[in-house]
Amino acid sequence: MKIGPHLHRIGNDIVAAYLIDTEEGVTVIDAGMPGHWRDLQRELAAMGRTTADVRGIVLTHGDSDHVGFAERLRKEAGVPVYVHAADADRAKGGDKPKASGGSMKLGAALGFFGYALRKGGLRTHYLTEVREVQDGDVLPLPGSPAVISMPGHSPGSIAVHVPVADAVCVGDALTTRHVLTGREGPQPAPFTDAPDEALDSLARLAGIEASWVLPGHGTPWRVAPGEVEEHVRSGVQ
Numbered sequence: 001m002k003i004g005p006h007l008h009r010i011g012n013d014i015v016a017a018y019l020i021d022t023e024e025g026v027t028v029i030d031a032g033m034p035g036h037w038r039d040l041q042r043e044l045a046a047m048g049r050t051t052a053d054v055r056g057i058v059l060t061h062g063d064s065d066h067v068g069f070a071e072r073l074r075k076e077a078g079v080p081v082y083v084h085a086a087d088a089d090r091a092k093g094g095d096k097p098k099a100s101g102g103s104m105k106l107g108a109a110l111g112f113f114g115y116a117l118r119k120g121g122l123r124t125h126y127l128t129e130v131r132e133v134q135d136g137d138v139l140p141l142p143g144s145p146a147v148i149s150m151p152g153h154s155p156g157s158i159a160v161h162v163p164v165a166d167a168v169c170v171g172d173a174l175t176t177r178h179v180l181t182g183r184e185g186p187q188p189a190p191f192t193d194a195p196d197e198a199l200d201s202l203a204r205l206a207g208i209e210a211s212w213v214l215p216g217h218g219t220p221w222r223v224a225p226g227e228v229e230e231h232v233r234s235g236v237q
Contacts, residue, residue: 020142
């Protein structure tokens with residue numbers, strides 16, 4: 001789905017990933033679940049592109065519903081995968097804390113787990129090789145994505161600012177649709193390692209110039225990044 005110039009989304013409000021399309025090629029931000037491979041192929045075809053045009057994948061963090069097809073694209077097309085150093089082991093299938101999902105509504109939770117099942121969420125293909133990034137890095141990829149450290153959901157959670165797309169991809173630094181309750185609107189994401197730290201990290205979006213804030217779960221949000229922290233904190237229950 002095309003969101004705006006240079007900006008596309010695959011998946012849906014349950015799990016999403018983003019494509020940055022420029023003359024230099026395509027940057028993929030997050031890789032959903034393994035079954036999103038077909039969504040990727042369809043969207044690339046609609047853009048007049050193929051996997052040969054993908055120059056790199058940037059992961060906002062190393063959780064299984066974000067690493068999805070990354071290893072397949074790395075192995076089959078030689079596409080490098082970038083992840084924050086603090087989440088490199090997580091993206092390779094290393095141990096991670098058992099964070100709470102919080103409250104749950106049966107219908108929404110079944111919808112999430114059913115979707116995950118259909119998209120191959122039970123057969124995670126973790127990375128075997130990554131390129132580690134740090135806060136402030138501007139990556140040599142189409143759109144010149146810039147790394148903003150957003151620890152909390154995981155130690156190496158990042159936001160990815162892409163000026164050419166007028167967007168910042170925030171992964172699970174926040175959500176606009178809670179996958180376990182179905183509640184809509186900006187709010188903290190479930191399964192967060194350090195919830196207080198995650199909320200504090202939202203302040204790091206202040207000063208970013210963009211019209212779109214793009215979560216890994218939920219509707220794309222048209223808002224000034226500097227307003228994000230206030231909105232999310234006001235939704236904390």
